[in-house]
Amino acid sequence: MTLFSPLKLIFPVALLSVLIFNSSAWAEKGRANPFALPSGIEYKGRQLPSANDLALQAVVEGKTRRVATINNRNYLVGDLVHGRKIVEINANHVVLAEGTQFVRLNLKRRPFSIRVTPTASR
Numbered sequence: 001m002t003l004f005s006p007l008k009l010i011f012p013v014a015l016l017s018v019l020i021f022n023s024s025a026w027a028e029k030g031r032a033n034p035f036a037l038p039s040g041i042e043y044k045g046r047q048l049p050s051a052n053d054l055a056l057q058a059v060v061e062g063k064t065r066r067v068a069t070i071n072n073r074n075y076l077v078g079d080l081v082h083g084r085k086i087v088e089i090n091a092n093h094v095v096l097a098e099g100t101q102f103v104r105l106n107l108k109r110r111p112f113s114i115r116v117t118p119t120a121s122r
Helices: 007-028
Strands: 056-061 066-070 073-075 084-089 093-098 101-106
Touching (some): 056 093, 066 084
Antiparallel strands (some): 066 073
């Protein structure tokens, strides 16, 4: 029969307190996953996609701001898109800053036709 040792209890209690402290610290920073990198930070060796890989699909204008849809995700001015900061959203293009260089993404609109069918008079 072994005697109860308080040293066996110290490690689990210390681990639990560290986990609780760290989870509250990460929650204050707005990140739910403490192992995820902040937006715009990439792992070493990973390169940013070229501007050709980014496609501006839509620009929606609200009462106070515009929202740009790039590669099926919505962004506002100031957001990071694959490490590039959105500095301007216009009706037809978005300007991204990459250090001291700027990249312009133009909105490519697909042509579409509207067919109007007459309705029977009432």
